[in-house]
Amino acid sequence: LSGCLLRMDDVRDTVLVPDQVESIHLDRTNRRFETVLLLAKMFYHNQVTAMRKGIDNAFSLLFPMNELFELYVAKVCQKYLPYRVYSQASQAKLWVNSQTGRGIFTLKPDMIIEPNDTDQIIFDTKWKWISGDIARHGVMREDYYQMYAYLTCYSKACAAVLLYPYHEKLANHGMFLEQYHLEAEPGKLLIIASVALGDKLQVAADVKNLVEQLSTEGAKAQVV
DSSP states (O other), X not given: OHHHHHHTTTOOOOOOOHHHHHTXXXXXXXXXXXXXXHHHHHHHTTOOOOOOSSSOOOOOOOOOHHHHHHHHHHHHHHXXXXXXXXXXXXXXXXXXXXXXXXXXXXXOOSEEEESSSSOEEEEEEOOOOOOTTSGGGGOOHHHHHHHHHHHHHOTTEEEEEEEEEOOGGGTTTOSEEEEEEOSSOTTSEEXXXXXXXXOHHHHHHHHHHHHHHHSGGGGGSOOO
């Protein structure tokens, strides 16, 4: 974008009215700008792409929401939390070859928060729809196994959190949804939680509150 601004330094800003926007016609000299023009018209008219019958051309701008959700939560926590926050930290292997000593199947949590020198709390963000009307909120079985691997391979991990985006089906539950612990190690917890994304400061406050409950003494008691 900075490069584009430099190239267009001599172009004057102007205020367009709708008739001027719709009067722009494409020919062989400017046909290469057709996609850009479609997107500009959508922005100008404050429109969104919808699937409906008609002959209008449309433009779709898609984002990998699972990656965006993970990155957003990590950046907010790194900026606003008074803890050590690691994003995509690769620190453990699931298995180690007994003959060669080489590890296989790297465990890479989305985020690890260290509120003190003795505790680690692992966060794994899931851009998935869950609901209080479904058993275990509809959390996938493989996600439980993934959290089990984290809790057993990270010796300092006192808790693992599956973090989902908040929506109205979870209105009566707040951020905290469910809690489990390992049968052999009751001090190692699994938390199912959700977070509303509208206010980044509130996101940081919600995560901080959960971390405070789970670290050290909090990890020994049930979160309410």
